[in-house]
Amino acid sequence: MTQRKTQTSTYWQEQFVVDAGDVEHLYSLLLEGNQPKPIENLALAVVQRHCQQEEMAIRAELQRGTLYQPKDSYKVGEQLVFPRFDYAAGTVVDQRSGHSPQYGDFKVIQVEFEGNGGAKEFAAAFPHSHSLNLDEGQSLAEAEGLASPQELYESYQEPIHANLQAVLEKNDEFIKFRGYWFLRGLLVAIHDGHLNIAEAAIDINDKPLPVEALLKDLDLPADIPSETQAISLNFALYSDDRFENVGPKGQVLWYLTRLEPPEVPYVPTQLEACDLPFDLKRFDNELRRLVGEIDDEATDPELIRPPITDAETVVITLNYPHRRAGTLPITPKTADFFPEADDHHVRITMIDRKSGQEMPGWVVSENRYVAGLSEWYGRNQLPVGAYISLYGTDDPLRVEIDYQQVRLKREWIRVAVFRDGRLGFQLLKQPIACEYDDLSVIGIQNEAAIDAVWSDTKQQNRPLSSSLRQIFPELAKLNPQGAVHAKTLYSAVNVLRRCPPGPIFHELSTQACFIPMGHGYWTYDASLE
């Protein structure tokens, strides 16, 4: 049988258009159901409608004549409909005996098609099996072996969804919340008083609440279906700037924007990484290894060493931007410990593993960081380069955090200092009470001065190479051989400006003034610039 257009990929991928009739159909569907429906249900309804429309058109065509089947005999003047030719209708104008060494006796009818379709010859009274012949009691649809609307929808879900969403989003009568669509006219009236009650409920509970919990306080009419109540309130909260969905993927939890720290809605300046290109092929093996080892969320996750799956704990090294912003990076190493946000960010609970003290944490999935640790870093006097441990719990919204505590002692470490308004480094004795990465550790004495330099570097749009030429000699003088480890350079550069390791190592690998000494150490010769 012929391939109906709705049975072809071309139709759904290239020709499919959601028309006014489809929109009207969906309107009725939502109106009758009086319940929000996911895009999947609406899309299937549209596919069903298109298939039904085609079926009706075919039935109308079939009424124009007899369905052509090679097994049947026809008379001159008889009107036929040809499934294989898009249900074209034609009239039998002549008939003769067929001649075929293979098939023996049969007839050949000449058919004149309507319009300018011309004439064609067809087999008739054909005594052999043929795909156009219907069995006794077999319907045309059965013979065609049609894919069901459900099967069609599953095969072409992506273009169908895209088309449908685009049309519905432009239509003011439809509203959407988390993939569920509803009619604006069917929403329950949620007035300011309701929203004030919801705000107070979240405030009093001091934690994110699901819409079901908020509805309990609102006393909406009981005869309204709970799904309608939920989407009405969800939509009202979504449209009000006071509220924010802070649930993990697939879960809506409402919280108040005014209770969120500023580093949640806005990426802290210290985490705004430069997007400089680099060529990994020019790195030596050690630099390639280090790119994968350094816990930097701005590094392409594919370059970071794959984490051990199902690990219950992970240890990362704290860099200056995260220390200053009170954040943690989300990298392939740490990602499994944090839930992904349903919207922009998720509120979680961070637990100090030593004291058991709980503190709110904010997973900003889109920008790959977790905020809320400023006070914890400060209280524990953690330096840049400190090892931070994360522990998963049974609850994905609760994560334990720890550092490797040691007896407080004064140790010689490199410290960021300022001379004539320029950043430099000195070895100074500093009180340290934690384990740290010796190559990354940097003591910070004057955060305000660093903030000012940071701001200048950004405003002046200073090239990375210039920053390296400033910092490298400062670090080199702290080492008797004048050598600086690439990891140390990364850590120090990030005190001055935010930059992932790739572009820094690219400069090391491509500028003649930087000379590799092996094992990740480099020297600098200004005369080779």
Add this chain to the structure above:
Amino acid sequence: MARYIKPTLETKFHIDFNWWRQQGRNLRVYLHSQLCPECQAKYADSAPEEFDWVSLDTGEISRVDVLWEVIRTHCSQQPDYITDYTPLTTAVFRIFLANDNTPLTPMGLQQILGRKTPSVILRTIGRRQVYMGIKPVSIPVRRVMKKAA
């Protein structure tokens, strides 16, 4: 001019008899060159004779030279009908001769041929330039054209 739709690995191909007519080419001459040596001698001086070839897909009749049947019933059964050295387009043409022009996708052709890949077969027979009348099975677009008008 017919609308060109880029064929895919799922597009079915066949030998389009109309193409031979429209191009003014003599299918009989070409069919004769595909005969086995024994049949080439036997039908060297035979008079042209046509039969009603029935499409098992559409029921449509095409008037085709009887050499088609000779190849289908006899020559195609010979062991050297298609060899590893038969050019790809010729091999595809011979497959359609042997299966009485039942439409096949590049994947179906590859399974019968047992060499090359479906993509290579598609690249060979799916070009705008038609070889030996091997073309995609066209789905008429009468209704679409009517609406567009």
